Amino acid sequence: MSTEDKHSKDPFHPHVMPLWVYFGVYFALLVLTAVTVGVTKLPTHAIFGEMTHTVDVIIAMAVATVKATLVLLIFMHLLFDNKLYSLLFSGCMFFVVLFITFSMLDTHSRGFVDEIREYTISAEGKRTGMKDWRKNAEAYEAEHGGEKKAHAEAEMIVEGTEESSVTGKDAEKILADEVKSEEGEKPSDKTQETKPAK
């Protein structure tokens, strides 16, 4: 509004808002706070039933966002300032969302590819039961090796249509040998999906 004529020769004039705007925003913030407290603390279970907590979370976050927007646009003057600040603020919010979303994508997809191996932490903060991660991986291998081989065998049967000379039993042997040779070179690859032998 008033700051649009940046390059005019007019002297510096602050943009002054009328008093009612400040009190209006203040009143709105108080009412919205009361709404959040009311929704989450009053016994709304009768209305929302099973969904009560979900509804509470959605309303509380929506109200907090409205409150934050009021503060940003009016008290922090973004509505009247150069739109550059609003643009940069959106960029900041983009990175906040990116950060939280991708962190949660990680924490929610653990174990999808490699199973999560359990170990306990002793009072001294040391992992017990396992001397080092290689032992850990070996124990995992001993426990899950069978499954992996069955999996490899299934793939082998599909491929078997081309290479009929390799039977299931042979494939298992070849696979075992290959796994061993791989272990010798880089033990860290143990838990990776073993490629079917050709």
Next chain:
Amino acid sequence: MSNTIDHEGNPYVAHHFVDMDQQHESAKLGVWLFLFTEILLFSGLFCAYAVFHSLYPEMFLEANKLLSWKMGAFNTFILITSSMTMALAIREIQLDRKKNCVWLLVLTVILAGGFLVVKYFEYTSKISHGLLPGKFFNPAPEYAELLKDTENPQVFMSIYFFSTGLHGIHVVLGMVWLGWMAIRTANDAFSSKYYAPIEMGGLYWHVVDLIWIFLFPLLYLIG
């Protein structure tokens, strides 16, 4: 004044700026960039909240009852009020009413102090009941009873203490900044021609309020 070239009769315009508008906008851009880093700093704690909340939703629902939502709501009221007095302080200096500006800044600092007093009572109550973060979590019997079916309630207290603690440090820094602004305004350093430091202090103070607007429902209400 050192600057001899005065573009608009404003002695506060530094020699490397075209006019006060440009100087003011430059300062504002710098402060906004700083505030973005502040928001990103807090987003780490919000991220921890999101991750652990999704891992232990039932625990958050129970552990959230450890906090007094009444104290949290009262602090929200204090902080929103201080945000308004801060915005009004900027309006008063824009209108060259310096005395009003000083009093509104002082009031803002007092409200910030009130926020910290409430926080002090909250913290001492949590500490005396052994509701502490991480390995220090050693709840009093009545709380242990409440939490007996939950997994890792100490994580909630860690997130509570770290987010409200970092926020509290920002409140203290805000008090220092705004208190200094009150002193400088009283010493006639600012006027409607030049009040950038007050406005920038205000932006910082509103961000402190913004963080609390999200912390309050997340920690005290929905859990």
